[in-house]
Amino acid sequence: MSKIIFDCGISLDGYFAGDNRSPQNPMGGVSPKIHGWMFKQKVFWKNINVENDSAEDGEDGKIIDAVFARTGAYIMGKRMFEEGEVHWQEDLYKTDVFVLTHEKREPWIQKGTTTFYFVNDGIESALTQAKKSAKGKDIRIQGGANIIQQYLQAGLVDEFTIHIAPVFLRSGIRLFESISNEIYDVEIVNITPSELTTHLTYKLSRKQS
Amino acid sequence: MSKIIFDCGISLDGYFAGDNRSPQNPMGGVSPKIHGWMFKQKVFWKNINVENDSAEDGEDGKIIDAVFARTGAYIMGKRMFEEGEVHWQEDLYKTDVFVLTHEKREPWIQKGTTTFYFVNDGIESALTQAKKSAKGKDIRIQGGANIIQQYLQAGLVDEFTIHIAPVFLRSGIRLFESISNEIYDVEIVNITPSELTTHLTYKLSRKQS
Helix, strand or coil: CCCEEEEEEEECCCEEECCCCECCEHHHHCHHHHHHHHHCEHHHHHHCCCCCCCCECCHHHHHHHHHHHHEEEEEEEHHHHHHHHCCCCCCCCCCEEEEECCCCCCCEECCCCCEEEEECCCHHHHHHHHHHHHCCCEEEEEECHHHHHHHHHCCCCCEEEEEEECCCCCCCEECCCCCCCCCEEEEEEEEEECCCCEEEEEEEEECCC | CCCEEEEEEEECCCEEECCCCECCEHHHHCHHHHHHHHHCEHHHHHHCCCCCCCCECCHHHHHHHHHHHHEEEEEEEHHHHHHHHCCCCCCCCCCEEEEECCCCCCCEECCCCCEEEEECCCHHHHHHHHHHHHCCCEEEEEECHHHHHHHHHCCCCCEEEEEEECCCCCCCEECCCCCCCCCEEEEEEEEEECCCCEEEEEEEEECCC
């Protein structure tokens, strides 16, 4: 059965992205600080269809590959979509991607296997559509932080991985903001140390009321 | 040479303590959630002079013991002192403890080897006094979060360990709030997974300007 997951890099002080985010300044410019470990890995570039011979085949790459492989559909917010739209390679996601938005827009069918669907009727509807599309693989809530928070608050997330980079960002948007302490029991599933980040995976179970 | 360190438990969402902190409600009541892993360890109770036969001798205990052993003096804020004062066992710290405060007060010399000194002239003065007292052992900035932030912002911290408990707290006081991203280069020193928390140690070096 599909799990609902998210998987993202954050800073030591918990920031998912910086200030002044826009298509001209995706993630507020902090991506190299948070995702530096990822950019070093060949498998990351391969998965987004970019050749990068200077990248390496390291242990971190296996972690990147595993999350690409398990994901059968993505859900993201309109802002993240707009920040990425002008930068992403064609067929980056290789699955259906459900974009939460108030605008109406026809699906954007890319060459290959990526199609963006624009969902106007809320996070549960996007999830239902994503589940259908994922055919038993996992649904990854891609972001931004606000969308991840909405799914967390709705009690819908099964598992997540955070990659904590050894850096302070000081301001921006935090991944975990106002997350209720009454929804989930949280269990540590796996911790994998690495040179440039620390990978931490947690399982969420709805609290028995 | 003495290192300036801090070592504390936080939640997944980065909280060091909860709301409504007072001597009647130390840490806002969240200590069992953040420090549950610690309370299970015999060595924790031994170090604070409490017998607890139901506690265990686990790997987490070695980590607790190591930080007690390396610490030659503590620095803490007046609020943390006041929250703890009525609860702590006599001779809990077994070193000199420098309490940052605006009040003037004579040293409180406890039976054993703990003496509380009340420092009125700022964090650098407390550090100078603590260094003298620690005789080459490390200085631990005990808390609260605001005091740790002051030492971080002053560029004075050499190393720290956080223990991330798998729990959301939703509100309270965060350990890392408004920490400048321009002071330190941060390096991962050690990651130790455990069942109830994750131990992460980082080294801080002043950025070369």
